[in-house]
Amino acid sequence: MTVGAGMSPSFAPTLPREAALRHLVRTFEGAGLPNARSDARFLLQHTLSLTPLDLSLRGREPLGAAGAEALRQAAERRLAGEPVARILGAWEFWGLPFALGPETLVPRPDTESVVETALRLLPERERPLRLIDLGTGTGCILVALLHERPGAVGIGLDRSAAALAIARRNAAANGVADRAAFLCGSWLDALEGPFDLIVSNPPYIAAPVIATLEPEVRLHDPQAALDGGADGLDAYRAILADVARRPGLLSAQGALVLEIGYDQANALTRLAQEAGFEDIGFGRDLAGNDRVVTLRPSLAGR
Structure with a gap:
């Protein structure tokens, strides 16, 4: 995942879920977000429709094209300052x-x-x-x-x-x-x-x-x-x-x-x-x- 000036974060569809979570945490930490770890986990579970147990047991599965795009959009909104709850809608x-x-x-x-x-x-x-x-x-x-x-x-x-x-x-x-x-x-x-x-x-x-x-x-x-x-x-x-x-x-x-x-x-x-x-x-x-x-x-x- 890369983040640059004027660019949206991007994820490769082949990236494993657990690796995507680690990258997302680092990106949020680099952006100075106060709850980087929990924000990243909430967004990844939401965008991929995963429970915490799903993520634990199936963390090595790839994001897939749809999952990668959904996670990119969610990450972009969070980096723009939108609260996690608003992104989740609940x-x-x-x-x-x-x-x-x-x-x-x-x-x-x-x-x-x-x-x-x-x-x-x-x-x-x-x-x-x-x-x-x-x-x-x-x-x-x-x-x-x-x-x-x-x-x-x-x-x-x-x-x-x-x-x-x-x-x-x-x-x-x-x-x-x-x-x-x-x-x-x-x-x-x-x-x-x-x-x-x-x-x-x-x-x-x-x-x-x-x-x-x-x-x-x-x-x-x-x-x-x-x-x-x-x-x-x-x-x-x-x-x-x-x-x-x-x-x-x-x-x-x-x-x-x-x-x-x-x-x-x-x-x-x-x-x-x-x-x-x-x-x-x-x-x-x-x-x-x-x-x-x-x-x-x-x-x-x-």
């Missing part, structure tokens, strides 16, 4: 597969903190529950929760019809379509409670910061899923205002579980208190940053 979240589209974020490991927190709040596996996921995107949070709580039903809300189509596909692919509904709308405006849980990974990047994000995020994630307004807090204001204005949206023991930016805990505490929430807790992500806020409104007057 990504794993909570151990489940999720199809992607231009209108959806790639599910991040940090967002699994939302699922973990929600499950701790709802320890009874078979309990009947009503859930709603605001800005559902791929549906990953809602689908993961329905997968873990078979007595639950849920709604995924999003402003993008295209994202909702992908979320419906993902619910079906993961066996929860009969307990999930997907609606087009903005936050909680048109919904009737009570819900036992309101979850969301809303846009929370301050608008001026978006231009400074890594190209893989800035150029490939949908702007609407990133832009949280001038200070990154617009979505939280809208959600908290809706719940404060309409307390019937939450059941008596209901809660909101929202993903937040790593530096937004203090701001969320202030907004939540202003909206009448007295029970405010935070959960951390894999890096130890505050990543999830759990909110329960005051029961006084409810």
Whole structure:
């Protein structure tokens, strides 16, 4: 495989798969890609439709003409800065597969903190529950929760019809379509409670910061899923205002579980208190940053 200025990487059809993987790793490392080894393996397995076991047992088989061309195209896209998940068109979240589209974020490991927190709040596996996921995107949070709580039903809300189509596909692919509904709308405006849980990974990047994000995020994630307004807090204001204005949206023991930016805990505490929430807790992500806020409104007057 060779890479030159203005040239695409190329593979000989006779090149063994395991040799192609080694060359691809070296090329990605030479280009400074941070996850060169895993990126190369994901792309080779995807383009050749191989499982990890296939690659181990049949690594000496040649790429073949079609495989060589497919791998060349995938490698070219990665070297141009396109994220691996976008090239694959799917990504794993909570151990489940999720199809992607231009209108959806790639599910991040940090967002699994939302699922973990929600499950701790709802320890009874078979309990009947009503859930709603605001800005559902791929549906990953809602689908993961329905997968873990078979007595639950849920709604995924999003402003993008295209994202909702992908979320419906993902619910079906993961066996929860009969307990999930997907609606087009903005936050909680048109919904009737009570819900036992309101979850969301809303846009929370301050608008001026978006231009400074890594190209893989800035150029490939949908702007609407990133832009949280001038200070990154617009979505939280809208959600908290809706719940404060309409307390019937939450059941008596209901809660909101929202993903937040790593530096937004203090701001969320202030907004939540202003909206009448007295029970405010935070959960951390894999890096130890505050990543999830759990909110329960005051029961006084409810």
